[in-house]
Amino acid sequence: MPPPGWRPGQGRKSRNTGHDTTGVAPRLRRRFHLFILRHAQPVEQARRGRKAVAILSRLRVAAERALLARRRRGGRRMTLDMVKASRDSLIVELTAAGARVTGSAVRCPFHKDRNASGSVYQDNGSSTWLYRCHGCEWSNGRNAGDVVAVVMARDGLTFPQALERLGVDGQSATGNGGKLWEGPERFGEWLAGKENGRFAGSWFYQDRDGRTVLAVIRVDGADGKKAYRPLHPAGDGWKVGDPPGKLPLYRLRDIGDAGRVVVVEGERCVDAARSIGLTATTSAHGAKSAHKSDWTPLAGRGVVILPDADETGARYARDVAAILTRLTPPATVRILPLPGLAPGSGDDIADYIEQADGKTCEEIAGGIWELADALAPWTPPPDPGPDAGDSTDNAPPTDSMPDPGPPWYSIGDVFKLGDYARGMPAISTGYGTLDALLGGGIRPQTVTIMAGRTGSAKSTLALNMTRHIATAGESVLFLKLEERIIEAVWRMHAAAADVPMRVFLGGVANTNGETRTKLTDGWRFLTDLPLRFSDVRPLDGIDRVVRQHAQAGGRVVFIDQLSHITVEGADFGYATASLISNRLRRLAVETNTAIVVVVQVNREASKHKVELTCNDLRDSGQLENDAAAVILINKIREPDGPVYGGTPTPLYLQLLIGKARYGRQTPAGSYLELLWWPRTCRIDPKPENADDAERRGEGVPL
Incomplete structure (x- = not known):
């Protein structure tokens, strides 16, 4: 039974529920109250709970949505553009999803939101109303979208299904088949909405008489992919697809x-x-x-x-x-x-x-x-023979064309290749003992892996190698992906000037005297070096930057580190690491560059302090296969006694060569050592008599 004092169609505001029905057509308002009557008891029981709020919200949304969908403009039903340009439509669908809207502030319905992280606003340059949440990526990996995106995210619908639920013209929800469009731009805007992308433009093809017979539109999707669609004139509109027969060339009449x-x-x-x-x-x-x-x-x-x-x-x-x-x-x-x-x-x-x-x-x-x-x-x-067709045939040269030749080289062909006589001259790392084991240093057209446990000075060694190679005149590109570029330059400046890293952390503006002089000399030294830095992380972006570096004469690239490289649409894991490794190897060959990649070792190797091997590389065994050399920072050793007569004591980096295609691996149980000065981020070659000096406690000049 209905609650006392309630009557259908009593007014714009229900005496029982207090629910506002302003703006709802009388016929829909009556249906609204009949629905309340049917569910009066559960609403009364859950009056103070969320269930009552949800039921009442759905009722009003249903009524208002029906009103909006049936509103006529010029004798036509609402189009997609009208719905997108309606703030009311967006508010209604957000409310149906469970949002609380106050003015332009919105408590996001797509995550637990207590602080109104969302807002509604009108897009600049268009009439579309959008909803943006600053606390989650609710729209297929993005944090903003229009009313159609809200319905798709809320109900898990496709674009045509969302249009149908919004009550937009049914033909617009199909978008192909026999429908005639007002113009290519109208279809492009519809397709952009369907793909959750952006209409990028249209191009028109004319025949010899100047009649437009084909249009091609482009839509840039949210995932970065481009979608092209053809349309041709048909009757009073445009139909999706090619016209019959061969297509004209673009700008045909301009050829003259x-x-x-x-x-x-x-x-x-x-x-x-x-x-x-x-x-x-x-x-x-x-x-x-x-x-x-x-x-x-x-x-x-x-x-x-x-x-x-x-x-x-x-x-x-x-x-x-x-x-x-x-x-x-x-x-x-x-x-x-x-x-x-x-x-x-x-x-x-x-x-x-x-x-x-x-x-x-x-x-x-x-x-x-x-x-x-x-x-x-x-x-x-x-x-290829008489079956190939006459000379005016425009058939594509596919299987009818002769085979270009056997897929191999003869010895004479190999002798003619430019690399045969030119070779692959090594590039010194600045550390003689390391170069000797690598067969002279790192080489163009190869990838070198530098791996170690967390805190083993991998990045510091890479930066010191970069400084040594640039000092020798080679242009070096350093891709710093793990931390800010400015921090990498701080470390390099500290090593070049031989000043503590804490000077940069505290601000070089606060220095004076001898420290300021060292900093100035170090800065002048570094600014004369052919160094380039970048923090591009996407793999395609890295490919582009490396090719531009090679085009400008660079032959060396450092990447710190591999796990921070991103591949669109893929999480980092074994398969992604294998893809990146293979891509970097091909990039090194195509650009004639030596690429050095810093990687981590796996957790098991980090946990147990045993001697590292190539099997300990993190994420993928493909890294070892694609690399020409693998440098492993095995451990950090403290000296047995004071070194360099009271100056800050260095640590010893113990390096192993796990793979050396053009050199030799370190024998089992042996290693090479470098001197690491943690305070100044400097890594120097170890003097031949350093062990004797360590035992005697005598200083050894570098």
Whole structure:
């Protein structure tokens, strides 16, 4: 039975529950009170508990959501843009999730929130209302999202399901099939919402008569991936998919009667090439779809293909060249890899133009034509036979093309390789005994592992090696991932100036006298060294930085340390460490650099103070396989007596060589030692008579 004094439709505020129904249509308000009547007893029993609050919140949300979804504007149901632009919609869905909203402050419903960590606000540059929580990443790894993201996170729905629950136009929830869109931009905005990403732009293709027959839109997803979709005109709108037949080239009408045309990969690259005055074009749908386009407008012309700096770009260039040389009449094709783009980087003409600082557009374009004219025309492989098709066929050069040759080298081919005569000269670490065991030092095109227990001065040794190698004139890149770059430079400055590390911790501005003089001399010494520092952690970012370092003449890279390298979409573990190890090995070969990586040993080896071996490397055995050398800091030994006549006593670092592809391992039970001065973060070679001096308590000059 209903509580005394209650009547359906009594007013905007229920006398029994005090629940506000302002803004709810009369018909929905009656349904609201009928629902209360049906559940009056459980609500009364749990009146002061959370259950009552939850039931009443769901009731109001259901009523208000129905009101919002059925509100008409110009005779049409609400669109996705309208829902996103409605603050009420966002508040309703947050309330349904259990949030408490006061003004713009929100107690987050997606984690235990006692301090209103969230807020609602309108996105700059658009009408979309967003919810952001500063205490959790509630939206698929992000801390902000719109009303659709709230519904998806709350109910575990897909994007179309969330639109259906919001009451948005049912056709918008499907987004493909036979639906006609108002324009490519409208579809792009819808797809961006579905992918929880950003609409990045659209490109249009015209036929010979100037009619637009194809549009390609791009959406950048939240995970960094790019999604491309084609649309073509159909009736009064646009339909997802390609038009029938071969696709036109991009900017086809701009080609006109130009005698020479540049072909690049992608619409963005065409726009970049046109910005410096080149006549440029490309095919639709990326590097693997050259055969889908009609290339006959380039018949008989001179064509220069500028491939992206990776294998995909090179394959696209070969595919296009094969098609163009089979036209009637055939095009004269030259393939020009742009100089200065790091191999394997994927850089393109847009990056090439950006790197050409100080040059005019005419100078850049003229330089490209000059390089192309110096090349011999590309020659197609021999005709595979009568079944290959006629000369006007645009089929892709796949299985019908002849095999390029056996996948091996003869002895004569190997003799011709540049590395055969050039060799792999070693780079000294600055420690003679260590170099002797490594076979002369670290070598380009290899990876060296430096491992040890926690607190065994791994990073300090890496920084001292860096200083020694840079002093010898080699440009060194130090990737400091474990701590701030400034702390690494403090350590290097302390070692170079021979001052205690506590001076930097206390602030060098507070020094004077002899210490200030040492600091000044050390700073002048370091600033003259070819040193570079970076704290980039993503593996792709490290790849890019190392290639830029190599392009600038650098041959040595230190990474401190491996466990702080991140791979998108993967947690650090055995498989990730193996992936990183393999990638670094290939990077060393491709950039002709010596890469030294600092790693930890496993917990078992850290717990038991036994002699370290390569089996103790943490995370992956692939590290040992990919490395040319493994340096193990076995333990730290204190001297038996006073050393250096009352000066601060050094410690001995005991090093083992667990693997040396070009040298020799330390025999079992033996090791080499270096002198470590913890106060100044300095590690020096151990003098030959240091053991005798230690026993006698005499000083030995360094």
